[in-house]
Amino acid sequence: MSQIRPAKAGPRTRLFQIIFESDTRLAKAFDIALILSILASVAIVMLDSVNRFKHYGDFFYIAEWGFTLLFTVELGLRLYCLERPLRYLTTFFGIIDVLSILPTWLALIIPGAQSLLVVRLLRVLRIFRILRLMQFVGEGRLLVDALKRSWHQILLFLCTVMMIVIIFSSVVYLIEPREAGFTSIPKAVYWGIVTLTTVGYGDISPVTPLGQFISVMVMLTGYSIIAIPTGVFSAEVIRSIRAERYSDEACPGCGYDRHERNARYCLRCGTWLNEETPDPRKVRRALSKPPSDRSDTDT
Amino acid sequence: MSQIRPAKAGPRTRLFQIIFESDTRLAKAFDIALILSILASVAIVMLDSVNRFKHYGDFFYIAEWGFTLLFTVELGLRLYCLERPLRYLTTFFGIIDVLSILPTWLALIIPGAQSLLVVRLLRVLRIFRILRLMQFVGEGRLLVDALKRSWHQILLFLCTVMMIVIIFSSVVYLIEPREAGFTSIPKAVYWGIVTLTTVGYGDISPVTPLGQFISVMVMLTGYSIIAIPTGVFSAEVIRSIRAERYSDEACPGCGYDRHERNARYCLRCGTWLNEETPDPRKVRRALSKPPSDRSDTDT
Amino acid sequence: MSQIRPAKAGPRTRLFQIIFESDTRLAKAFDIALILSILASVAIVMLDSVNRFKHYGDFFYIAEWGFTLLFTVELGLRLYCLERPLRYLTTFFGIIDVLSILPTWLALIIPGAQSLLVVRLLRVLRIFRILRLMQFVGEGRLLVDALKRSWHQILLFLCTVMMIVIIFSSVVYLIEPREAGFTSIPKAVYWGIVTLTTVGYGDISPVTPLGQFISVMVMLTGYSIIAIPTGVFSAEVIRSIRAERYSDEACPGCGYDRHERNARYCLRCGTWLNEETPDPRKVRRALSKPPSDRSDTDT
């Protein structure tokens, strides 16, 4: 949210602190109220779709409009207290804010559109702004670090898997009768992924011995290779945790900045790192040599 | 169970030791007998619900009442030998003890209630009191530590997942025909979780190509992200294991900081680690050499 | 197989080497032939049960008897070349050897019993005798170590899970209509495990909203807690691997035998471990003190 800056004026800055930050008590209260109303509105959208609650239809309708107006006003305030309102609309949360009220307005034209209101849930992501306690961020960072370092291995993994699935699936498509549900290769691929991920709906399942043999291959593959992303990610998390063991303050001698927290000498230039206490080597040497020598060993 | 203290009187204290502790042979015997009768009573509750055993109904009925009376008496004794009986009823096990006999009494009024008697199983948790061997506790602690340190990462993970599922599900709800079983958003969410967790009942499954495509997305997500809680937890368990085997304080001689807790000399440079007490070697040496020598052995 | 010793006589000892050991070329050939015939016999048992192969019935029947006689003879030879034949029959492989031929003989009395012949597969475990290459054993040991150290944590985990499942299941049993398939608590528990393990047959699935809500709880539980045994086991495997880093040769000073392979001083008594080269401390000290001193520092 770097590009979000409050407007100059006094009251708007104050409003900014309440709406966009969560340091003051008032701001926290606002955030919590917002999140609760988001959850409530989502609940209503969901219940609205249940048949047995049809006779509450009017209530839902009113509540729905209530929340929509509420969020519309809130968005208005957000834009009002910003220096660059339009730029906010291009941020992740800006887009979500709009999406979260658009459907109701659209529903005036297109019926059924308000089911999309669940997108409001994304606004709950704001909750993490409250949860931003030190440790929490710390651990969040660990996860993010690990994901960053493992994502393209896992992507590589998924691509390979997809290729295998597509090839296996089309073989099964050739083997299995159309009646078994393998009416097309895409459908067969759907079956293949249902099988590999061990979901196994059973809406489509092979009936020929050969088809069943191949699907057994797919199952065992899916059952075994799950170890790969898990292993990679575990390793990365562990690496991240260990990374915490390193201090990033630079060595006074050579500036190298990845020493273990308890390192006493720089691993690159051998400089004594602990600046509070004197270097034992120097002390020893000092005792056994003429002072004239000390100057050039200060590196 | 800190707030559980025996009553003053002699016999009640003795009873307390038998019922609440498991050090003496008699106490152990009591615990085991209790657990066996708990398991037996649960088995009877379960079998009682099976149709083919209907003609054993009377036997089950009697046994059921037998166990109920037994546990009622036991609870009475527990309360009797305690200093503060009522406070016990507020503890975890106190509540369970009551819950485990309540249903039968209730069943006199509400039929079918005794199916709830399986809650008795929770009393089996007492078994861990017996298994409290050193190592066992130790490892238990490891798990608990790891869970404590990873629970809110895993919670964070589950919340994010839930949001994704709800949004995907309602999109599928819009796409899929009602006949396919997606009769409401909550139902669609039920389907979404069935799919993401790779359970895949198949009681509801998408029929439209687009719906199937989205469900494939959900499956692959569920299949991949399981790596996250697993990775986090593995890392925490490993950290716990390492934490308990090694002390973190660095060797004064060379700074090596991964000594096993029982190390007395640094395994790298042989320096005496226990700084409170003097190094036996130096002491010995000191006794047998001129003071002039001591300086260079201080490294 | 410690209690297996060859008979005294010459030829029988030679036979022993061929049948029970796998060092000589002949012994290896015997093992491989044995394993192939085991696999073949199992294949035949399996194919025999397939309807479309019914007309090969006679061939299967003959082959079946062929293998049975073969294995009977083999067992005879095994017993013949042993010092204590009867004791062998009490070993794991002895029992399996008998089980693997018994069904066919039994089938003369009880029809259908020969389906049990698949137990022959267990004899394939002998294959590991061939695979007993150094590394293989090494890694096998790692796994076994890890399993040994993690089994009761995993057992503890499974017990807790079972209790949760039973309790959840009986609640669902109370909620769901009998038509949905929840005809008894054991059946509900069957459903519960099908759900928790994310197998999800779909032969029984909840139909009431409340039932579906609870099953969602069960699914999420099953989906998350898989992280626990995985984490524990991963940690143990890693610990085993690290354990390889320790040498188990005892310290000459105090006999402590868990030093890291590259340790130079005993972490308990500070003795110099590397016996080939002299202790630098002693050397330094030796240079700076009267010889009279050296004797008592040899500890």
Added chain:
Amino acid sequence: MSQIRPAKAGPRTRLFQIIFESDTRLAKAFDIALILSILASVAIVMLDSVNRFKHYGDFFYIAEWGFTLLFTVELGLRLYCLERPLRYLTTFFGIIDVLSILPTWLALIIPGAQSLLVVRLLRVLRIFRILRLMQFVGEGRLLVDALKRSWHQILLFLCTVMMIVIIFSSVVYLIEPREAGFTSIPKAVYWGIVTLTTVGYGDISPVTPLGQFISVMVMLTGYSIIAIPTGVFSAEVIRSIRAERYSDEACPGCGYDRHERNARYCLRCGTWLNEETPDPRKVRRALSKPPSDRSDTDT
């Protein structure tokens, strides 16, 4: 692809660089164009099998032949610019190149064969030639290392699992009625694997209490033992990561052996690690002090 060498002649060498390498801009463009056309052709093969697109049949037919001719020409060029064309046809990619055009030609004789064209996907493996960035290869190597070191443990694991499944399945085959779908042992094994891998189609599921009990055993087994390959693989990945970051040779000064590869001084005792070349500090010091001083700084 070591046995692939360009032909001597000038133009063909140039062509070789474009087709087989990906260093020049032109070569990269060629690779990308190739991959896109591969993906496009696969997409067409898949869509071709969908009923609702039947009326695009002619278009698909033409496009299909277009791609086939394109790939045929490409293969021709590949062979043309090689020194040993026939040898290329024996390489992995050579075989795939042929397989990826063969089906269309075959389809002139055998109808439906072109469904096998999805094998073209394998050609996309060429993509990794483009992605061959340093880090990427590095991480790929990590995975491969880990797989190499864990594959026969995982194989051992799968074999054991298969044996257990086969034995359990044939017991269930004996118990369950044929109507439940357990018509033969192979079918029962198919069910067993569907269950153990937690896929759970539900096309075959036990109906007798005993059968359901055994399948519960299978489920719990499958649910628990997934921890084994995951644990093994995680451990290996972690080992690979650590192996590459640290050198194993111990510091001559203090024996600490977990220095990062680029360390020049021991981070514990400041000793110069690179034994080939002299320590710059000592050199400097040597130049500026009397020889009598050198002895005690050799520690």
